[in-house]
Structure formats: structure tokens, C-alpha cells
Amino acid sequence: MKKKNAFYAQSGGVTAVINASACGVIETARKHKDKIGKVYAGRDGIIGALTEELIDTSKESARAIAALRHTPSGAFGSCRYKLKGLDENRAEYERLIEVFKAHNIGYFFYNGGGDSQDTTHKVSQISRELGYPITCIGIPKTVDNDLPFTDNCPGFGSVAKYVAVSIREAGFDVASMSRTSTKIFVLEVMGRHAGWIAAAGGLAAEKEGDAPHIILFPEVPFVQTKFLARVKACVKQYGYCAIVVSEGVRNRKGEFLAEAGGTDAFGHARLGGVAPVVAELIKSRLGYKHHWAVADYLQRAARHIASKRDVEQAYAVGKTAVEFALAGKNAVMTTIVRTSNSPYRWKIGEAKLSRVANVEKMMPASFITRDGFGITQRCRTYLSPLIQGEDYPPYKNGLPQYVQLKKVAVKKRLNTRFKL
Numbered sequence: 568m569k570k571k572n573a574f575y576a577q578s579g580g581v582t583a584v585i586n587a588s589a590c591g592v593i594e595t596a597r598k599h600k601d602k603i604g605k606v607y608a609g610r611d612g613i614i615g616a617l618t619e620e621l622i623d624t625s626k627e628s629a630r631a632i633a634a635l636r637h638t639p640s641g642a643f644g645s646c647r648y649k650l651k652g653l654d655e656n657r658a659e660y661e662r663l664i665e666v667f668k669a670h671n672i673g674y675f676f677y678n679g680g681g682d683s684q685d686t687t688h689k690v691s692q693i694s695r696e697l698g699y700p701i702t703c704i705g706i707p708k709t710v711d712n713d714l715p716f717t718d719n720c721p722g723f724g725s726v727a728k729y730v731a732v733s734i735r736e737a738g739f740d741v742a743s744m745s746r747t748s749t750k751i752f753v754l755e756v757m758g759r760h761a762g763w764i765a766a767a768g769g770l771a772a773e774k775e776g777d778a779p780h781i782i783l784f785p786e787v788p789f790v791q792t793k794f795l796a797r798v799k800a801c802v803k804q805y806g807y808c809a810i811v812v813s814e815g816v817r818n819r820k821g822e823f824l825a826e827a828g829g830t831d832a833f834g835h836a837r838l839g840g841v842a843p844v845v846a847e848l849i850k851s852r853l854g855y856k857h858h859w860a861v862a863d864y865l866q867r868a869a870r871h872i873a874s875k876r877d878v879e880q881a882y883a884v885g886k887t888a889v890e891f892a893l894a895g896k897n898a899v900m901t902t903i904v905r906t907s908n909s910p911y912r913w914k915i916g917e918a919k920l921s922r923v924a925n926v927e928k929m930m931p932a933s934f935i936t937r938d939g940f941g942i943t944q945r946c947r948t949y950l951s952p953l954i955q956g957e958d959y960p961p962y963k964n965g966l967p968q969y970v971q972l973k974k975v976a977v978k979k980r981l982n983t984r985f986k987l
Contacts, residue, residue: 570602571673573889574616575624576609577708578679578686581641582722583870584881585708588678589642590635591885592706593624602893607670607977612646613677613686617659617985619666621977634970636882637960639870642972648987650686653693660693662985667701669980674702674892678885680709680720684900685924691898704888705900705920708881710867712763713927716918717902721884722867724877724953727767729869730756730811730862731954735771737860738778738809745807751798751849751857752778755842756866758813760785762930764866767950768811769942778809783845785815786930787939789824795852797940802855812841871967875956880913887915911952
């Protein structure tokens with residue numbers, strides 16, 4: 568029987584370490600040439616499969632593939648394109664199977680968050696129904712850290728490290744100027760529904776008075792009077808106040824503080840910017856001079872300060888995905904399992920895609936202090952191991968050196984074209 572090829576694609580918002588997972592997939596597949604043919608990557612995620620725009624990774628050198636481990640963003644391109652349900656748009660799934668059949672693809676590896684795991688699950692279902700079996704393995708990725716059944720998500724540890732370092736450094740800056748100038752600094756971080764990234768900022772506060780003094784979580788309703796009172800108390804006690812705010816903070820009515828209107832491709836509310844809203848509230852009510860910043864893409868693109876542990880785990884979930892497929896596993900997602908806190912130990916596990924799809928993992932109440940403005944020791948114990956270690960990329964002329972792949976296209980075999 569002719570060896571089956573593999574399809575790999577990246578989905579959703581990219582991270583500092585998603586390419587490490589790609590590296591794990593491709594390098595491991597190359598070690599099993601007797602069982603897996605070529606690894607084709609989707610150009611711009613699942614769109615590449617629908618439009619038959621496949622990238623032949625065999626045209627890339629071993630050195631280039633290895634360099635993916637220290638290169639940020641999505642090397643093959645990602646997308647925010649959510650496939651509808653099987654009953655709503657069966658044609659999309661039939662198209663995927665048509666492309667996979669045309670290119671002898673028998674393995675499907677999808678690297679993404681909750682929506683991506685849902686897609687992987689549906690592909691496994693339709694492949695059986697249409698009589699063209701495909702081994703489908705989900706590879707976790709999300710900076711939001713909100714996938715269930717995995718201790719943490721690859722991509723999160725590096726964002727957590729970036730945010731903790733950034734608020735610590737900014738705190739020193741504001742403290743030095745607070746007597747005669749700026750007294751308030753607000754850092755906005757990602758996290759639409761879950762406050763994991765905002766919580767990571769709390770790691771910077773190792774002793775009383777350290778920044779950040781206040782963390783605003785999506786899980787805790789924003790109460791204006793309570794918040795302003797805490798800001799005023801911090802300025803009085805420390806001379807300044809450093810704040811980390813999650814983009815998804817809501818008021819008691821459940822409304823986003825910074826909803827810009829409309830939705831994105833996944834149907835999520837499009838958010839504006841909560842940092843300026845919070846900063847302006849402080850200025851108008853308390854009169855303090857302020858500065859604010861939005862970490863935005865910087866927090867998820869910062870490979871130069873990635874967590875070594877995050878890089879190792881991102882590679883491992885990609886590597887094990889291939890090993891799972893070869894072992895006959897199907898319709899599962901690779902997971903990270905914490906086996907010990909002290910010392911910290913972990914291994915790779917698995918979760919059924921049917922259970923993972925479209926489920927979000929929120930911050931436990933036990934991770935947030937009773938006043939709602941900080942993290943508990945239990946949270947610190949969970950977060951701290953995830954930011955450990957440095958894994959610097961190679962530098963040249965003072966700048967990090969990242970790989971840009973050739974991305975050689977696979978010749979199309981279908982006469983029909985798919986319109987998005």
C-alpha cells in the first residue's frame with residue numbers, strides 16, 4: 568500500500584512557539600519515512616486545504632525546519648476561518664476530503680485552539696462517513712490558556728513571561744517618576760473570557776509594593792467605586808499604581824468595558840481597547856497623570872523572551888501528535904499533564920476531541936484573591952513553572968535571526984476551485 572501523506576495547518580492567533588510545534592511534527596514525520604510520505608502544510612491554515620494550496624515541506628532543508636523552533640508567528644500562515652457544522656455546510660467538509668484524497672493524505676494535524684479542535688473532530692467524523700478514513704490529531708495552541716483537559720496551552724507560557732517582565736519593568740519606570748510626574752500605568756493584555764494572561768502579570772509582584780498593584784480579570788465584574796478606591800489607596804501607600812487589565816473585563820451587567828461593536832470571523836465580540844477606558848476613568852475621577860499601553864501582538868510575537876519550558880512543551884505536543892497517529896490513535900488532542908508541582912514535572916497525555924471542542928477553561932475562583940484584584944499563592948504555584956528558562960534565538964548584528972521558508976507549492980490536481 569502506498570504510504571499516506573500528512574497535512575499540517577496552523578489556525579487562529581499565532582504565538583511565539585507555534586512553529587516549535589510545526590517543527591516537532593515535521594521532524595518526527597521525517598524520522599518515520601517508512602510510514603509517512605510527505606508532510607504538506609496548509610497555506611493560511613485550513614483555507615489551504617479548501618483551496619488546494621498546499622506547501623511541500625519536503626522542499627525545506629533540515630536546517631530550515633530546525634530553525635522553526637526559534638521562529639515566532641505562523642511559518643505557513645494562519646487564518647480565522649471557522650468551518651460551520653456538518654449539517655450547515657457539508658460541502659466544505661466534502662471538499663476537504665476531496666483534496667485529501669487527491670493528494671493521498673491520510674493524516675490530519677491541526678494546530679490551534681478550541682474552534683480548531685472542533686474542526687479536527689468534524690473532519691474525523693466526515694472522513695468515516697464518506698469512507699475515506701483519515702487519522703485526525705489536534706495539537707493545542709492558544710495564548711489564552713483556555714483549552715480544557717490540558718494543564719496549560721503551548722503559547723501561554725511565553726506570553727505569561729512577556730507580560731510579567733513588562734509590568735515589572737514598567738513598574739520600575741513609573742515608580743522612579745511618580746513623585747513629580749506619572750502616577751498611573753495601565754497595561755492591557757489579551758484574554759477575552761479568561762484571565763490567565765492578566766493573572767501572569769501577578770508573578771512580577773514578589774513582595775509588598777511591587778507592580779502590579781491591581782489586576783482586572785474577566786471573571787470578576789468591574790465595580791467602578793471599588794476600583795477607584797483601590798487605585799487611590801495604592802497611590803497613597805506606594806506613590807504610584809501599576810495595573811494589568813484583561814481585554815475582556817466586563818461590568819456587572821456582563822457588558823465589555825471596551826466593546827467596539829461587531830464580531831470577528833469566529834463570532835466573538837470585537838473589542839476596542841480597555842486600557843484607555845480605565846486610564847481615562849482614573850484621570851477624570853482622581854486626577855492622576857497616567858500612561859497606558861496595549862501589549863497586543865507584541866505579547867504573542869515576542870520570541871526573543873520566550874519561556875524555555877513553553878518551547879519544549881510546544882515541540883513535544885507536535886512530536887507526540889505524529890507518534891499518536893502512528894500508534895493508531897484518532898480523534899484526540901495531545902495534552903500537557905502536570906504530574907508534580909514540587910519539583911515541577913510534566914508529560915504528554917491525550918483528550919478526546921469530542922470533549923475538547925468549543926469548551927473554555929476559566930480561571931478558578933481559588934486563583935483570585937478575595938478582593939478580586941490579585942492572584943493567590945495557589946495561582947502562583949500553577950503559573951510560575953510555565954515561565955521558567957530562557958531559550959534565546961540566534962542573534963546577528965544585534966537582531967534575532969528567524970527563518971523564512973521557501974513554501975514551495977504542491978501542484979494542484981483538482982479541476983474544481985473552491986470559493987471561500
